[in-house]
Amino acid sequence: MINESARMTHWGDIARERLEIISMASEAGPGVTRLPFSEQYEAAIGFITSWMTAAGCAVHLDAAGTLVGRRAGPKGAGTLLIGSHQDSVRQGGCFDGIMGVALGCLALEKLAQDRVELPFAVEILAFADEEGVRFPTALMGPRALAGTLDPAVFAMTDNTGQTLSEALAQIGGNSKVALKLTRDNKDIFGFLEVHIEQGPVLESLDAPLGVVTAISGIERHSVQIFGEAGHAGTVPMTLRKDALRAGAKLVEAVHDLALRHDLRATVGALTVSPNVVNAIPAQVDLTVEIRAPNDETREAAGVELAEICAQIASETGTQIEQSRSYAQPAVACDPKLRALLSNSVAQVSGQAPDLPSGATHDASAMADLCPVAMLFVRCRGGISHSPAEYASNADMGAAVDALALTLATYNRAPEAEPVHV
Ligand code: HGY
Ligand code: MN
Ligand code: MN
DSSP: OOOOOSOOOHHHHHHHHHHHHHTTSSOSSSSBOOOTTSHHHHHHHHHHHHHHHHTTOEEEEOTTSOEEEEEOOSTTSOEEEEEEEOOOOTTBOSSTTHHHHHHHHHHHHHHHHTTOOOSSEEEEEEESOSSOSSSSOOOHHHHHHHTOOOGGGGGOBOTTSOBHHHHHHHTTOOHHHHTTOOOOTTTEEEEEEEEEOOSSHHHHHTOSEEEEEEEOEEEEEEEEEEOOOOBTTTSOGGGOOOHHHHHHHHHHHHHHHHHHHTSEEEOOOEEEESOOTTBOOOEEEEEEEEEESSHHHHHHHHHHHHHHHHHHHHHHTOEEEEEEEEEEOOEEOOHHHHHHHHHHHHHHHSOOOEEEESSOOHHHHHTTTSOEEEEEEOOGGGOOSSTTOOOOHHHHHHHHHHHHHHHHTGGGOOSSSOOOO
């Protein structure tokens, strides 16, 4: 359990209050469900605008649906970007993504309160779609800024048949203009993302904060298994072509694949048709997601998945179609920004553990624009993508202090490696 430190953190309390309020910008049901370009997304825009304004920023919504809060700096001094995503998974927690936006704004508020002038501009970015839950794509906002956005994504549809382009236009975005949002990387000298760890490492170290070394790569496969519908009472077991039996074999085989390659692999979504008690499943559609800090390992596992599908198809008399629908390379965090963050974290919390991120983030795509670094905040029980997700006020307050210190000391970047206290 997290032993709440005695330290009452003014900033952590404000963060809690703001996150509790914005968590109501959600569909009904357990936890937070805030999908991109939905009415919940638009409700959240109002709250985040007030946070950014309180942080002394001029606020605008860009054509990709990213809310941008800019606090100007001396002319030509360059810009440091801070941000994360405001969307959530279905029935997710109150912290994933949005906490990074809230704490970024509070760090600017703290600096203003401490009368610290920054020798550069800062932008707080609230990206619209990091989770990729509504459309079969993700990271549109950071990719627009990095100039790596694939125009084909705008034709992708959600489960109602609405295209990404239509959904974006509904909130005032514009897919054509979004393709022209590429930032000049000479002006942008870094992107910092604060994020709940979504894992148990910091809690196991009794550390409130940690600094990310690298972000795992990810690939997603869609699999369709075609069997033969039939009467559950009359078709002998030996004559069946049961799509769900093949699916069950595949779920187990994916688990074993992950153990063999020491990576993470998940069958997260699965549908059965006709999905009735007295008919043999004729078709199963499922997704396989593979993640690893090393791209070669991940890609080798992706190739092996195809062989596994072929093997199961012949064992069960079914037909299996599998294709890779999404891929994102692993990203190393920038050594200089990491050193800066580590020094601040060490000063604020007495220790600065390094750790990799198994989850992917907006920083994964921002790395195509500029150096990136991530500050992790302890996550109770390592639980995330769940209503039970929790970060303490004390830890969020420590993150605000560490982020503010990092901004204030940016120009005195340490030459040495990160300080380990
Ligand atoms: O899936 C992820 O790693 C991120 O939460 N979108
Ligand atoms: Mn997430
Ligand atoms: Mn996230």
